[in-house]
Amino acid sequence: MAARALREAGRRRGWAAEVGRRCFSGGSAGAAVAEPKEGVAEGGKAVNLFTAVNQALHIALDTDPRAYVFGEDVGFGGVFRCTTGLADRFGKSRVFNTPLCEQGIAGFAIGLAAMGNRAIAEIQFADYIFPAFDQIVNEAAKFRYRSGNEFNCGGLTIRTPYGAVGHGGHYHSQSPEAFFCHVPGLKVVIPRSPREAKGLLLASIRDPNPVVFFEPKWLYRLAVEEVPEEDYMLPLSQAEVIRKGSDITLIGWGAQLAVLKEACEDAAKDGVSCELIDLKTLIPWDKETVEASVKKTGKLLVSHEAPITGGFGAEIAASIAERCFQRLEAPVARVCGVDTPFPLVYEPFYMPTKNKVLDAIKATVNY
Amino acid sequence: MAALWLARASSQLARRAARRLPPLPSRHGGEPSPWFLGSSVAAPPPVLGSPPLPPLERIARRGFCSVRRFAGESSAAAAAADEEEPENGFAGGDQAIDFPGGKVSFVAEMNFLPESHGERISCYRVLDDDGRTISGSRFQEVSKEVALKMYIEMVTLQIMDNIFYEAQRQGRISFYLTSNGEEAINIASAAALSIDDIVLPQYREPGVLLWRGFTLQEFANQCFGNSMDYGKGRQMPIHYGSNRLNYFTVSSPIATQLPHAVGAAYSLKMDKKDACAITYFGDGGTSEGDFHAALNFAAVMDAPVVFFCRNNGWAISTPTTEQFRSDGVVIRGQAYGIRGIRVDGNDALAVYSAVHAAREMAIAEGRPILIEALTYRVGHHSTSDDSTKYRPVDEIEHWRTARDPISRYRKWVQGNDWWSDAEESELRRRVRKELLQAIQVAERMPKPPFAELFTDVYDQIPSNLREQERLLRETIMKHPADYPTDVPV
Incomplete structure (x- = not known):
């Protein structure tokens, strides 16, 4: 019932619900959430984000006999239900649990991918990806380069849920994307909604380069959107202007887009026209789309949940300052997490919330 | 109650x-x-x-x-x-x-498992110190042709090491790392494999690549980082790799290749190939988390992979006594549910037999096997190391001479009347000549072009790299003296 209520809430708001109240989908208790019966429209059935991910994995395994899905607890459907039904349909040799060891998952996946397979590995929480950091940074990212293209592990995709959920504390909330954005050879992709998640995940799986795919776990159940049932891909390294505007450009990715979208709506009530961009792929990123927008609006705001210092927002701010210096009418604003570990009871203080964004929009526009 | x-x-x-x-x-x-x-x-x-x-x-x-x-x-x-x-x-x-x-x-007694077996696990051996087969020893038959090829490649590896080492000392290449003392491990293990078996090396196994047909010229090209180096001059010398020979490119981080081997082996098994994966590593590598990860994954996934540990006693300057408290490495296989054997790494026939049997079990039974070859790193860790600073010269000399795996194996080969002193000197003369020529050719070869700096990061060059290449070209034009002249721009 709670799940249904959230779904309804999600639908009313498009693809996300209120910022303050979040559903943390842990264990199997909520496993019974089925695809909504109603909501069929031209764009397909309305489904939540984990179902969209699940659809993508079904298609990936169905369309390529050399595709494998594995990770901790994926066999029974995964703690977030993203791998539901896969083992039954494709067998335990293609969809399986691994021992609890992230460096083993990543290393195994690299070897599997290097043999010409599509290795789709799950790291249960992005907070736990660090034991695999060496494998991802020193091995996956450099596999093609260091061998002069004798070998590659381009079939590798690492899926991992990231971000705040309302009660995740230090180790179920982090947004570690910036670490991976400092690594040539990787692609980093973060979807904002179910439709995006399905199309971007299929594109990531089929991209001939290793991809780290961060899934906004806050949106797994909360975001509901009409998702085409068929096999489709959305292009990587292509940002999307999801709301046109003229006064300021807002840029973000993943779950933060929901916050930015609400801020846009509130700003509009005050007569401020915001252009909202979803970056989608963080590396290699689509500078051109951001640049074109900022040249039009003359102002930029970047927002992410990760701590502000050394976050990917810094890279965007620097690049845009380089390219658009003469068009910028105000300093680039950053609305991000504070430079603390992700805190439990202080989460509402830590987060780059709508009103923080709104204040920064006003300050930048009135600079 | x-x-x-x-x-x-x-x-x-x-x-x-x-x-x-x-x-x-x-x-x-x-x-x-x-x-x-x-x-x-x-x-x-x-x-x-x-x-x-x-x-x-x-x-x-x-x-x-x-x-x-x-x-x-x-x-x-x-x-x-x-x-x-x-x-x-x-x-x-x-x-x-x-x-x-x-x-x-359940038992009534509170018995803690002992920390060790008490006695060290014994070591499988076929040839005694004088190159005679030990009576009662069981080993895999080796044809005269294979036996001689093994000997020739062991000698070739030794000469290659000596000459490349000297080339580094003369400043002609930037770095080198020898396999001295581990020639039997290199060649005999390679000889027991099939070319379809996937090799995931550490860095002290160039002999495996040599056995598979990597030419001396190909070795030299890599060490000189020239335009014929498959790695396009991007990695330090000795980081060989060959897709043609199923030999994954060496990477410097220790033990990272072990989990890869499990993934590769799993793929072979899914494809129902008559092949296994084999991965090599040293005693130091067994302290890495990736060693644990790989053995555990391999056991759980029934992956046909042979873990080959070259326990040569030294991880740069750290002796095994400061590396682990266990009886070496083979014992650890049991804790993971992995069958294993300890073998005399300086005995070519023992290494050959153990790898031959391990390979068969791995493939036929779909399981990992752990081999620990006891040996000694006769050379320095690399050209950046002087091992006399941390271990006695006498010890090195003893292993270099009395326990040399090549002379021991030669005694067996000559004992079979398969080899003569005349053939020996002819072999050494020929290999030396080939190597000197390979070095000359490699040295004269141009470096890979500047443009290759930006390729292979991704399958295609993204716009940020195109822009960086353009900017860098402008800088090179402006400050040509800052850049090497032998890299074509």
Whole structure:
């Protein structure tokens, strides 16, 4: 019932619900959430984000006999239900649990991918990806380069849920994307909604380069959107202007887009026209789309949940300052997490919330 | 009540355990390989030579005296129960419990597992120090043709090491790392494999690549980082790799290739290939998390992978006594449920036989095998190291001469009348000449072009790299003196 209520809430708001109240989908208790019966429209059935991910994995395994899905607890459907039904349909040799060891998952996946397979590995929480950091940074990212293209592990995709959920504390909330954005050879992709998640995940799986795919776990159940049932891909390294505007450009990715979208709506009530961009792929990123927008609006705001210092927002701010210096009418604003570990009871203080964004929009526009 | 129950159950079980040790369940059903001596693995480690643990003994006497009395009183009942004991060995049903993972029986004594077997695990050997086969030794037959090729490649590896080492000392290449003392491991293990087996090397196994047909010119091209280097001059010397020869490109981080080998082996198994993966690493590498990850994954996934540890005693300057407390490496296989063997790494026939058998078991039974080859790193860690700073010169000399694997194997080959002194000097002259020529050619070859700096980061060059390449070209035009002249721009 709670799940249904959230779904309804999600639908009313498009693809996300209120910022303050979040559903943390842990264990199997909520496993019974089925695809909504109603909501069929031209764009397909309305489904939540984990179902969209699940659809993508079904298609990936169905369309390529050399595709494998594995990770901790994926066999029974995964703690977030993203791998539901896969083992039954494709067998335990293609969809399986691994021992609890992230460096083993990543290393195994690299070897599997290097043999010409599509290795789709799950790291249960992005907070736990660090034991695999060496494998991802020193091995996956450099596999093609260091061998002069004798070998590659381009079939590798690492899926991992990231971000705040309302009660995740230090180790179920982090947004570690910036670490991976400092690594040539990787692609980093973060979807904002179910439709995006399905199309971007299929594109990531089929991209001939290793991809780290961060899934906004806050949106797994909360975001509901009409998702085409068929096999489709959305292009990587292509940002999307999801709301046109003229006064300021807002840029973000993943779950933060929901916050930015609400801020846009509130700003509009005050007569401020915001252009909202979803970056989608963080590396290699689509500078051109951001640049074109900022040249039009003359102002930029970047927002992410990760701590502000050394976050990917810094890279965007620097690049845009380089390219658009003469068009910028105000300093680039950053609305991000504070430079603390992700805190439990202080989460509402830590987060780059709508009103923080709104204040920064006003300050930048009135600079 | 609980104490009484425990006393009865455990006294019976203790006696039963002493009488009969249950065999490990067979995961694969098929006939065990003839190489697999079931009993040595099936039995839990005997408590040989373990210290008597006096403090615990005292605790047991004082604290658990009531338990012992009960045990004594119930001995008749226990004996009766023994009679009725069913074939599965678990009478009554309450003396063993089905824990997750299987049934485990109880004992009354508080016995800690000993930290070691007491005696070190012995080492499989075929040839004695004088190159004669030890009487009663079991080994895989080697044809004259293969035996000679093994010898020739061992000598070739030795000469290649010597000449490249000198080339580094003369400043012609930036770095080198020899396999001195480990020629038998390199060549004999390679000889026992098939070309379809996937090799995931550390960095002290160039002999495997040599055996597979990597030419001396190809080795030289890599060390000089010229335009014919498959790695396009991006990595330090000795980071060889060849797709054609199923030899994954070397990367410097230690033990990272082990989990890759499990993934590769899993792929071979899924494709039903008659092949395994083999990965090499040193004693130091076994301290890395990736060693644990790989062995555990391989065991759980029944991956046909051979883990080959070259235990040469030294991780740069750290001796094995400061690396681990276990009896080397092979013992650790058991804890992961992996079959293993310790082999004399300086005995080419023993290495060949062990790898041959390991490969067959890995593929036929779908399981990982751990091989620990005991040897000695006769050379320095690399050209950046002087090992006389941390180990006695006498020790190095002893291993270099008295225990040299090549001369030992040569004695066996010559004992079979397959080789002569004349052939020996001709071989050494020829290889030396080929190498000097390969170095000259490699040295004259141009470096890979500047543009290759930006390729292969991704399958296609993204816009940020195109922009950086353009900017860098402008800088090069402006400050040509800052850049090497031998890299074509």
